[in-house]
Amino acid sequence: MMKILIVDDEEMQRDLLKGFLKKKGYEVATAENGRQALQRFLELPFQLVILDHKMPDITGDEVLAQMKAVNPTVGAIMITAYGTVDTAVEVMKLGANDFLEKPVDLIQLLDKIQMIEQRMMVTAEAADVTETLHQGELPVLIVGDGAAMKEVLSLIRRVAPSPWSVLIRGETGTGKELIARLIHLLSPVSDGPFTEVNCGAIPENLFESELFGHEKGAFTGAVAIRRGRFEMAKGGTLFLDEIGELPLNLQPKLLRALQEKRISRVGGEKEIPVEVRVLAATNRDLKLMTAEGRFREDLYYRLNVFDIEIPPLRHRKEDIPALIIFFLEKYSSRPVIFDPDAMTTLIKYAFPGNVRELEHIIQRTVTLGRGSVLRTGDLPSEVRFYKASEQGSLVERLEAVEREMIFSALEKYEWVQTRAAESLGISERVLRYKMKKYNIKSVE
Ligand SMILES: Nc1ncnc2c1ncn2[C@@H]1O[C@H](COP(=O)(O)OP(=O)(O)OP(=O)(O)O)[C@@H](O)[C@H]1O
Ligand SMILES: [Mg+2]
Known part of the structure; x- marks a missing residue:
């Protein structure tokens, strides 16, 4: 449902519009002046603003211009006093999609x-179909152009400028850090610093000083002034890992x-303003943690x-071959390839450590292996002897077996879905559903 911001200095008008739109199922927030409106707008992504044209501090069109600078796609309806704006054209010039005269007709x-x-x-x-990021335009190399990674890249494209x-989130x-x-790098603050804080690695009693810094003498051992991560990230991005x-x-x-x-x-008195873009990462289920009162x-x-x-690697196996090639090039001084059997063995592996584990496996195999063709025997034993059903929780094991x-049924019947479904005793519809769920596609 669309998030709407109502900006009006008259309380009655705000309440009226808010009550009405909430009842219609919209998520609604209000602001009573231009300054507050801009603040709200920077905190949450509103898709639509309803703006009073005439307000005491900043006028509706100035507010809108500033909002458009942040998010050009925001929609706007301007509320004007009767007779002040007489043509729709004038309103469009202000950047609004539409206007309404006071008193506002709710149905309209x-x-x-x-x-x-x-x-x-x-x-x-x-935009979903066309606006993804292409590998060539990326300032860092992200390998993988399967559907799942494409979707991640398309999201990045949309959020980076905001x-x-x-x-x-991801295992x-x-x-996540990449x-x-x-x-x-794709954001408007790319010239500023990228400052990382690893929330898992800082002892609890040092956390405040790490994040916010400390004054000289704030506590025993604070022999000099120290700036915290927040200050260091000023004008850039703070990454809370x-x-x-x-x-x-x-x-x-x-x-x-x-x-x-x-x-x-x-230990300091003065307040220091810090404008930073915040990114956070976790491999935990934060939503669940909030339900349990732990976050x-x-x-x-x-x-x-x-x-x-970011989906785990075992759910986007289509990215594995490209990643293998990428890491082979990165770690090998000589041209090497895996033979088809080794390749298959690798693709079948579940990679509990995801891309990092794959990277380490390739690095190790390249270093220890000889010759220009690497074979299954060169792979580490956990990969060689991996059986789909031996790891993980009950659900994971069942899923692995099912997958x-x-x-195998699809391979056996040469990807003729009717026959594979029949041999498995399920309907074709269920088969297609499961293929989608497990991301099973024929590999030529
Ligand atoms: N799509 C990718 N293309 C190329 N390299 C990748 C890709 N994904 C991950 N990597 C590489 O894998 C390694 C692990 O990635 P990263 O450190 O970003 O993971 P993470 O999710 O932050 O892990 P952790 O939760 O353990 O901190 C890095 O060396 C990174 O460059
Ligand atoms: Mg990380």
Whole structure:
């Protein structure tokens, strides 16, 4: 559902519009002046703003111009006093999609909102297909052009230019840090620093000083002034890695800094403004952690304005061959390849450590192997002797068995789905569903 921001200095008008639009199922927030509106707008991605044209501090069209600078695709309806703006053309010049005169006719308003909503849906669909990032335009190399990675790249393309925080989720070694660096490099603050904080690696008692810095003499051992990560990230990106490890009692402190965009050093009085773009990463299920009371919900929502999930490598096996070639080139001084049997063995492996594990396996194999063709015997034993059903939880094992059975049946019947389904005793529809679920495609 669309997120709408209502900006009006009259409380009654705000409440009226808000009540009405909420009842129609929209997510609605309000602001009572231009300044507050811009602040809200930087905190959350609103798709539509309803703006009073005449306000005491900043006029509606100035507010809109500034919002458009942040997000050119935001929709806008301007509310004008009767007779002040007489042609739609004038309103369009202000960058609004449409306008309404006071007193606002709610039915007309809803109608206009729905029209804008529809138009947005159409453009978003068009953008989904065409607007992905192509390998050539990337400032860092991200290998993999399977459907799953394409989707990740298309999301990155859309979120990188915005000021909003992004939560990057994925198992260990899936490339979360790589993606964070890419977002930074594609963002408007790419010239600024990329500052990383590993929330899992800092002892609890040093955390505050690490993040916010400290004044000389703030505590024993604080022999000199020290700037914290927040200050170091000023004008750039702050990457909060392993955010799920952040102790509960420190979470309000981080939240406050993010909300107020100001910090003070430990032992210091003065408040220091810090504008930073925040990216966070985790391999934990933060949503579940909030339900269990182990992660603050308000902080979760603050970090998770956008959410990018990188699927584990075993769910995007189509990327494995390209990654193998990439790492072979990276680690081998001589031209080497894997023979087909070794390649198959690698592709079948589950990679609990994801891309990082694959990278290490290739590095090790290249170093130890001889000759220009690497064989199954050169692979580490955990890969060679891996049986799909021997690792993981009950669900994972069952899924692995299911995937294996479906794959073999398809291979046996040369990818004729009717026959494979029949041999498995399931309908073709179920087979297609499972193929999609397990990302099974014929490999030529
Ligand atoms: N798509 C990819 N293309 C090329 N290299 C990749 C890709 N994904 C990951 N890598 C490489 O794999 C290694 C692990 O990636 P990264 O450190 O970003 O993972 P991570 O998700 O942050 O892991 P962890 O949760 O353990 O911190 C890095 O060397 C990275 O460059
Ligand atoms: Mg990492």
